[in-house]
Amino acid sequence: MNWIEICVHTSQEATEAVSYILQELGADGVSIEDPEVLHRTWDNQFGEIIELSPDDYPQEGVRVKAYLSELECTDVDGFVAEVKERLAELQAAQFDVGSAIVTTQAVSESSWEDEWKKYYKTIKVTDRIVIKPEWERYTPASPDERIIELDPGMAFGTGTHPTTMLSIRLLEKYLKPGQRVIDVGCGSGILSIVAGKLGAEPILALDLDPLAVEKARENIALNHLSGRVTVRQGDLLKGVAGTADVVVANILAEIILKFVHELPRVLVPGGTFVASGIIEEKKGKVEEALAMIGLEILETIHQDGWVAIAAKKW
The missing domain is CATH 3.40.50.150 (Vaccinia Virus protein VP39)
Incomplete structure (x- = not known):
């Protein structure tokens, strides 16, 4: 099955609001491309993200991407129009929505899965809490660790x-x-x-x-x-x-x-x-x-x- 990718170029402030809007309107999920992660210091002893390409991120603002099933979404233009209307409402409520540019493209499920999984690695949040993707291997560093297995779909x-x-x-x-x-x-x-x-x-x-x-x-x-x-x-x-x-x-x-x-x-x-x-x-x-x-x-x-x-x- 293929997907329609809806991309909203917005501000960091509006990232959560835009994500909520897309899912409320029926998107099957969102991914977020925030260039802020390029400047983080990542502890890679647990296999976290260690190589990120600036080419995968906008130079400014944040890209929030939603995915619609081609089988279920027969009116992409209508969905985009609703997104733009909700963005206008956010702006009227004094949210900085950035450029608020909305674009679309077709994405095959196999390529999408491979693409997002490479950004999602095991991460130790605290001394005890470790979040591990289902497909990753990880050996606990101590008996006190709590391993959270996750497949965010x-x-x-x-x-x-x-x-x-x-x-x-x-x-x-x-x-x-x-x-x-x-x-x-x-x-x-x-x-x-x-x-x-x-x-x-x-x-x-x-x-x-x-x-x-x-x-x-x-x-x-x-x-x-x-x-x-x-x-x-x-x-x-x-x-x-x-x-x-x-x-x-x-x-x-x-x-x-x-x-x-x-x-x-x-x-x-x-x-x-x-x-x-x-x-x-x-x-x-x-x-x-x-x-x-x-x-x-x-x-x-x-x-x-x-x-x-x-x-x-x-």
């Missing part, structure tokens, strides 16, 4: 983005074995898997996208956690009747602000909220919203212009 979340790394660091710090967790906007399921590997149980993973739900279930099964993690389609915390010791959400700040009012109902006293996917400029709004519902900020951590927040309900 059409790139629902590979674990290498700063927002995911920040989320993992806070989960490792604040999550205790046996605690109940809700993962809002689970994507590939990586944060639910991390929580499970850290001893959480039970875990509820929610995502609005049915394709993400399917991929999360596959990855959770790959990590032998199906008995502890329930994955279902859900719109944020709407309709969630149970409570949790930890709620984690690695999504846009604008989306976090839509459901913070639900947190006092869902979090138990002493419970922790871990929020990521927040750009530096939006940090204050999220912190203010958390304070308004009575949550205390425990910690704010930063990486490459992104912010993650841990807050506690007393």
